[in-house]
Amino acid sequence: MEWFESGWGLSLVVFLPLIGALVVLAIPKAEEETQKWTALLFAGASFVLSVLLALRFDFGEAGTLQLGTNVDWITAINSNFHIGIDGISLPLVVLSTFITFLSIIYSWEHWPEPHNPKAFLVLILILATGMAGTFVALDLILFFVFFEVVLLPMYFMIGIWGDRNEVTLPVFNITTQMRLYAAIKFFLFTLFGSAFMLLGFLVLYFKGGRTFDMLELAANGAEGMLGSGLAVWVFAALALGFAVKVPMFPFHTWLPDAHTAAPTVGSVLLAAIMLKLGTYAFVRIAIPILPEQSQNWAPVIAILAVIGIIYASLACLAQTDMKRLIAFSSVGHMGFVMLGIATMTPIGINAAIIGMVAHGVITGLLFFLAGSMSHRYHTREMARLGGNQKLMPIMGAILGFTAMASLGLPGLAGFWGEFMALLAAFSPAAGLSTTLFRTLMVIGAVGTVLAAGYLLWMLQKVNFGDPKDEWAGHEFHDVDIFEKMAWVPLIIAIIAIGVFPRIVFGATNDAVIKLVTSAFGG
Amino acid sequence: MILGQFIILGAALFSLGVYGVLTRRNAVLVLLSVELMLAAVNINFVAFDTYARDVTAGGQIFSLFVIAVGAAEVGIGLAIVLLIFRNRESANVDELDLMKL
Amino acid sequence: MLQLLTNANTLILATEEGGHAAEALSDGGLLASMAWLIPVVPMVAAFAIVFYGKRMPYKGWDIAIAVMGFEALYGTALLLAHIASPIAHDFQVEIARIGSMPIEWGWTVDGLSIMMYFLVGVVGFFVFLYAKGYMEGDIRFTWFFASFTLFAGGMLVLVSAPNMIQLIVGWELVGVSSWLLIGHYWEDHYASSSAIKAMLVNKAADVGLFVGAIIVSMSVGSFRFSDILHAVEGGAAEAPLLAQFAFWGGLALFIGAMGKSAQFPFHVWLPDAMAGPTPVSALMHAATMVTAGVYLVGRMFPLYLTDGFATEVRAVIIIIGGLTLFLTGLIALVQDDIKKVLAYSTLSQLGYMTAAMGAGAYTAGLFHLFTHAFFKALLFLGAGSVIHSVHSNNMSDMGGLRKTMPWTYRTFLVGSLALAGIPLFAGFFSKDEILASLNYAIGKFSTADGGSSVATIVLILAISGAFITAFYMARTVMLTFHGEYKGQAHPHESPKIMWVPLVGLAVPSAVIGFMNWPGLTSTFTDVVGGRAVRVLDHHATEFDYLMLSFGLTAAVAGGLIGMRIWGPDKETQAARDTFRIPLLYPLLENKYYIDDLYMDGVIRPIRGPVARAINWTNGYVIDFVVNGAGLLARSVGKVVYWFDQRGVDGAIHASGAVTGAGGGMLRLLQTGKVQQYAILIFAATVILVAGLVIWF
Numbered sequence A: 001m002e003w004f005e006s007g008w009g010l011s012l013v014v015f016l017p018l019i020g021a022l023v024v025l026a027i028p029k030a031e032e033e034t035q036k037w038t039a040l041l042f043a044g045a046s047f048v049l050s051v052l053l054a055l056r057f058d059f060g061e062a063g064t065l066q067l068g069t070n071v072d073w074i075t076a077i078n079s080n081f082h083i084g085i086d087g088i089s090l091p092l093v094v095l096s097t098f099i100t101f102l103s104i105i106y107s108w109e110h111w112p113e114p115h116n117p118k119a120f121l122v123l124i125l126i127l128a129t130g131m132a133g134t135f136v137a138l139d140l141i142l143f144f145v146f147f148e149v150v151l152l153p154m155y156f157m158i159g160i161w162g163d164r165n166e167v168t169l170p171v172f173n174i175t176t177q178m179r180l181y182a183a184i185k186f187f188l189f190t191l192f193g194s195a196f197m198l199l200g201f202l203v204l205y206f207k208g209g210r211t212f213d214m215l216e217l218a219a220n221g222a223e224g225m226l227g228s229g230l231a232v233w234v235f236a237a238l239a240l241g242f243a244v245k246v247p248m249f250p251f252h253t254w255l256p257d258a259h260t261a262a263p264t265v266g267s268v269l270l271a272a273i274m275l276k277l278g279t280y281a282f283v284r285i286a287i288p289i290l291p292e293q294s295q296n297w298a299p300v301i302a303i304l305a306v307i308g309i310i311y312a313s314l315a316c317l318a319q320t321d322m323k324r325l326i327a328f329s330s331v332g333h334m335g336f337v338m339l340g341i342a343t344m345t346p347i348g349i350n351a352a353i354i355g356m357v358a359h360g361v362i363t364g365l366l367f368f369l370a371g372s373m374s375h376r377y378h379t380r381e382m383a384r385l386g387g388n389q390k391l392m393p394i395m396g397a398i399l400g401f402t403a404m405a406s407l408g409l410p411g412l413a414g415f416w417g418e419f420m421a422l423l424a425a426f427s428p429a430a431g432l433s434t435t436l437f438r439t440l441m442v443i444g445a446v447g448t449v450l451a452a453g454y455l456l457w458m459l460q461k462v463n464f465g466d467p468k469d470e471w472a473g474h475e476f477h478d479v480d481i482f483e484k485m486a487w488v489p490l491i492i493a494i495i496a497i498g499v500f501p502r503i504v505f506g507a508t509n510d511a512v513i514k515l516v517t518s519a520f521g522g
Numbered sequence B: 001m002i003l004g005q006f007i008i009l010g011a012a013l014f015s016l017g018v019y020g021v022l023t024r025r026n027a028v029l030v031l032l033s034v035e036l037m038l039a040a041v042n043i044n045f046v047a048f049d050t051y052a053r054d055v056t057a058g059g060q061i062f063s064l065f066v067i068a069v070g071a072a073e074v075g076i077g078l079a080i081v082l083l084i085f086r087n088r089e090s091a092n093v094d095e096l097d098l099m100k101l
Numbered sequence C: 001m002l003q004l005l006t007n008a009n010t011l012i013l014a015t016e017e018g019g020h021a022a023e024a025l026s027d028g029g030l031l032a033s034m035a036w037l038i039p040v041v042p043m044v045a046a047f048a049i050v051f052y053g054k055r056m057p058y059k060g061w062d063i064a065i066a067v068m069g070f071e072a073l074y075g076t077a078l079l080l081a082h083i084a085s086p087i088a089h090d091f092q093v094e095i096a097r098i099g100s101m102p103i104e105w106g107w108t109v110d111g112l113s114i115m116m117y118f119l120v121g122v123v124g125f126f127v128f129l130y131a132k133g134y135m136e137g138d139i140r141f142t143w144f145f146a147s148f149t150l151f152a153g154g155m156l157v158l159v160s161a162p163n164m165i166q167l168i169v170g171w172e173l174v175g176v177s178s179w180l181l182i183g184h185y186w187e188d189h190y191a192s193s194s195a196i197k198a199m200l201v202n203k204a205a206d207v208g209l210f211v212g213a214i215i216v217s218m219s220v221g222s223f224r225f226s227d228i229l230h231a232v233e234g235g236a237a238e239a240p241l242l243a244q245f246a247f248w249g250g251l252a253l254f255i256g257a258m259g260k261s262a263q264f265p266f267h268v269w270l271p272d273a274m275a276g277p278t279p280v281s282a283l284m285h286a287a288t289m290v291t292a293g294v295y296l297v298g299r300m301f302p303l304y305l306t307d308g309f310a311t312e313v314r315a316v317i318i319i320i321g322g323l324t325l326f327l328t329g330l331i332a333l334v335q336d337d338i339k340k341v342l343a344y345s346t347l348s349q350l351g352y353m354t355a356a357m358g359a360g361a362y363t364a365g366l367f368h369l370f371t372h373a374f375f376k377a378l379l380f381l382g383a384g385s386v387i388h389s390v391h392s393n394n395m396s397d398m399g400g401l402r403k404t405m406p407w408t409y410r411t412f413l414v415g416s417l418a419l420a421g422i423p424l425f426a427g428f429f430s431k432d433e434i435l436a437s438l439n440y441a442i443g444k445f446s447t448a449d450g451g452s453s454v455a456t457i458v459l460i461l462a463i464s465g466a467f468i469t470a471f472y473m474a475r476t477v478m479l480t481f482h483g484e485y486k487g488q489a490h491p492h493e494s495p496k497i498m499w500v501p502l503v504g505l506a507v508p509s510a511v512i513g514f515m516n517w518p519g520l521t522s523t524f525t526d527v528v529g530g531r532a533v534r535v536l537d538h539h540a541t542e543f544d545y546l547m548l549s550f551g552l553t554a555a556v557a558g559g560l561i562g563m564r565i566w567g568p569d570k571e572t573q574a575a576r577d578t579f580r581i582p583l584l585y586p587l588l589e590n591k592y593y594i595d596d597l598y599m600d601g602v603i604r605p606i607r608g609p610v611a612r613a614i615n616w617t618n619g620y621v622i623d624f625v626v627n628g629a630g631l632l633a634r635s636v637g638k639v640v641y642w643f644d645q646r647g648v649d650g651a652i653h654a655s656g657a658v659t660g661a662g663g664g665m666l667r668l669l670q671t672g673k674v675q676q677y678a679i680l681i682f683a684a685t686v687i688l689v690a691g692l693v694i695w696f
Helices: A002-026 A032-056 A089-107 A117-136 A140-149 A151-161 A178-207 A214-219 A222-226 A228-245 A254-261 A264-289 A291-317 A322-342 A346-377 A393-406 A413-426 A434-462 A481-499 A502-520 B002-023 B027-052 B058-088 C002-006 C029-033 C037-055 C061-084 C111-134 C141-159 C164-182 C189-220 C225-234 C240-260 C269-275 C278-284 C290-299 C301-305 C310-332 C338-358 C362-390 C406-420 C426-444 C451-481 C496-516 C523-529 C545-565 C570-577 C584-589 C591-669 C674-695
Strands: A066-074 A079-085 A166-168 A175-177 C089-098 C101-109
Touching: A002 A032, A002 A066, A002 A079, A002 A089, A002 A117, A032 A089, A032 A117, A066 A140, A079 A089, A079 A117, A079 A140, A089 A117, A089 A264, A089 A346, A089 A481, A089 A502, A117 A140, A117 A151, A117 A264, A140 A151, A140 A178, A140 A214, A140 A264, A151 A178, A151 A254, A151 A264, A166 A178, A175 A178, A178 A222, A178 A228, A178 A254, A178 C591, A214 A264, A222 A228, A222 A291, A228 A264, A228 A291, A254 A264, A254 A322, A264 A291, A264 A322, A264 A346, A264 A502, A291 A322, A291 A434, A291 A502, A291 C591, A322 A346, A322 A413, A322 A434, A346 A393, A346 A413, A346 A481, A346 A502, A346 C089, A393 A413, A393 A434, A393 A481, A413 A434, A413 A481, A413 C164, A413 C189, A434 C189, A434 C591, A481 A502, A502 C089, B002 B027, B002 C674, B027 B058, C029 C061, C029 C089, C037 C061, C037 C141, C061 C111, C061 C141, C061 C523, C101 C111, C101 C164, C111 C141, C111 C278, C111 C290, C111 C362, C111 C496, C111 C523, C141 C164, C141 C278, C141 C290, C164 C189, C164 C240, C164 C269, C164 C278, C164 C290, C189 C225, C189 C240, C189 C269, C225 C240, C225 C301, C240 C290, C240 C301, C240 C310, C269 C278, C269 C338, C278 C338, C278 C362, C290 C301, C290 C338, C290 C362, C301 C310, C310 C338, C310 C451, C310 C591, C338 C362, C338 C426, C338 C451, C362 C406, C362 C426, C362 C496, C362 C523, C406 C426, C406 C451, C406 C496, C406 C545, C426 C451, C426 C496, C426 C545, C451 C545, C496 C523, C584 C591
Parallel strands: none
Antiparallel strands: A066 A079, A166 A175, C089 C101
């Protein structure tokens, strides 16, 4: 197993899906079964290997980067193929391979129009490589490459398989198809942020010791070399790039459109994993490399995070489209994650990571449900739904369960992230204003009430009451076997993390403590 | 200094060769001029070899190579000249502009 | 009020003996170390019922009743063991570590939690038994028992919690299962709306619980109650951080308690919770859920009692309690729905408990919680039995049922007497103890800052409350069981499975007050005082005869006047029931317009205009910028494209032409003549060599 632990295992986790994509590409278009099995095999292998990695992972040394490698890549700019995982990235790597695997299972019989499973599977697999790669990269250029790799497949996924309804832009009165608008908005918005991010990386390289290696940059005190005048702007550029991806208020508007327009699996992957790339980057890049600026900017981030919580919850209350409501709720949940990060304390960052994982499984499941329901009802308008609990009892029960998890019911996964973020806000890192953060704590707690409100009202509209007359005589198929296979693992994960949070905290805590100590001393 | 004299001899012989190559119209004479240039090179080789007391005698060996290559070259060159003469009834190089194509 | 808060030190009331020193406590042996079964069994059973209930002979009820039987037995065993030798057992197992703070699951076995285990187990057992009969034929019978078991399980998780985290977990489990149960008839919009109302009001108060738990835990650096309370015991000098934040922490925790215990102004969810099936109301408003708030205050009691910590908050607690007990009691007078009468009565009694806690009377508050759980469960089940029989909730459809439903009548009467505080019934002792401790509290308040007048006002409210309670219970009994039957159905006694639990609850409702007969017994005081921390407490060693006479007079007078007004004959009942006091009646009828205030002042604006405004902002402001930027870029792109076609392409074509011309000139050199090439080569060589020579 020597080879496995010296970077090959990790590389396989990352690149197996890409190889799978190439293999699927080589299979003739007509042989759909072969394509599906191939894709499943590669995604499954990647998942199994990531679990094996977790088993080989030395939790006693969760703070050190393990199982990685560092080989020359682009020697001209001193950029290396440097990968590795510590307690912070491990849960996220497993999450990404897990969700990818389930997405392929779910897709088995649920192909969005215009069909073409081959292309769809190829895109999912490429996405998988990009997502897993982002979580293991320890070199800024490598990170950037993976970070951008996910864009294009998602662009095509939304643009080709997305929602074909017409949408009219307010004010400008331009009418276009939802999928086209959402895809281009998603792509450009993210690219806009990435441009600034790359700029930040380049400044770090040229002024911070001519290296792209995250560990070296942090260890060499790149921030000191930059000087505070420049560091402010470098942090701002990086933060902008990450914030768009998170997304933080006010850079969030691509999210509701992209999630609503994307095909089910696209929404799931977007919500469950892609949003975490931004928050992960804050933890992995911004804080270790630019600790002082992180502290300077923390109040701004925290305020935006809390605005995001309240804003998104209120916006949810106004939604009539179920999928859009869930999309907006993501903005609120990521607000809690960002609030946790902004406290710059071990508790807060722990909260952020478990919040990411929990949001991944919970909102992923919610999007699966929303997709399956709109597939059956051919509408997502909540006003037309109702009595779902009667028409499809199991689906309704799972929706109810997931909504409870989403509103942060203690004992389920969502609680830890929210509560611990608030807990951390009570005593933020030294140097941050306690008054401000405690006020934000109370406002954030109010956000949980609003979250309960929109989710409960959603359940009332969708699940309860009697079915509308228009559905009389329709035959509805309750949850099918592929849906069960994709959802039950998620339900188990939600309960397991809720009851036994050590599943995540056990890996993260030491790593986070080490990260905070090395960034801020003490 | 004996080396200087050999270099002067080589340079003179080489210049004569160059002159011949550039000015003679007859292809056979051009070839002869090329041989002169090669001879000049050989003189330099042998001279420098002796001067540097090269134990491997590289310069002398190289001059043997040059003589062999020169012989081959003259053989092929004269054969080409013969063929051109047969085809075009002239061996004047300024009348040959087929390389333009 | 402000004055009262600032002069906090004068509020130290209760200082007398009570509770046990830590040495006198045993660890409870096997009984306590296996107590983890108490919360775990019902949680597991709830899932078992969901998955296997339908295959069981009684469709899941059998699992549920077995669980509750187990709980009742275990609770009783623990209670008896605790009376014999006080137990304080606390075990926690770490499930994660965050920063340096451990997060733990565990269980606690001490006087307070044992009292609750017993209460939930015994009352729960009777209610579950009864529910079999009441829910017979319900389409979601199995599902009902699954959520009902989850509900009881949540409450047991809550009371077994040895730390804040687990308390919150249990707290929210109770909340969410109450949502399931209140919304059991979810085809009905009113039911699902009531369920949401209950959960949202609780969630709003939970902001307080979260904030309070965070403040207190972070100030101490531990989530454990034992650590927090020992820090309190050590005094303000030992725990300066906690002392600094104790007021806000204590206040926030109390706000959380106000939600679950339905204190004014968070009381609005409770009457609507009647939309659920009656057994749910019986359990929810007696032994579980509403007791959680009082339990929390009891659990954290030293924090509110110890000098230098949150003593000021007790002023808030006593005022809230006083307001609740009086205002909601009045509303009960005008209700026609029998369950609503009982619901408002519950609110009023919860006000008593809270006021007692505020007065520093730990035992009195919990004792009323204890007795109230039995007789209120009994009353709800009795009401359910009546409703089951006449198919209506309204008392205007009842009357004269004492003949047709004898068992229900007798037990209901016992419950009513206990609730009204008629001597020797359970409620008499607990209510009297509350009045006595309020009276005692007055003496401890300083007269200078108005504190004593606040306590006096609360005492007067409490005595008036006793009158009101007896009055509306008399009305309820008369309208339901006396006079003549006014409805259309054919009333009949409920099946045995329903009236047997009524008898089972009527017995404790009658006798359980003897546990704390002033001067004779103090069993209950010893039970709830048996904790690892000292719960300083005022405990009356004999009757406060002044208060006894006031309370008794009020209760008897209320009862008699009520019986006189809603007399036995049909005509007087009809006449009296249409009697309306101007101004007051509409005020009570509309519940002081508080619900309307919340709906029209908070909920509707937020769901409507505010949410729409945010959504509008999203579409018309933020997206305006985004789309505008995109479209602007596209316009710029068009200009650039034009420039590209005309300008840049021109340049490209021009460069092509230049290259072509250059090539044309260069090709002149290519003559094909060997000697010319040779000249070029030599010339170039010479130039290069010359250059090299010159350079070096």
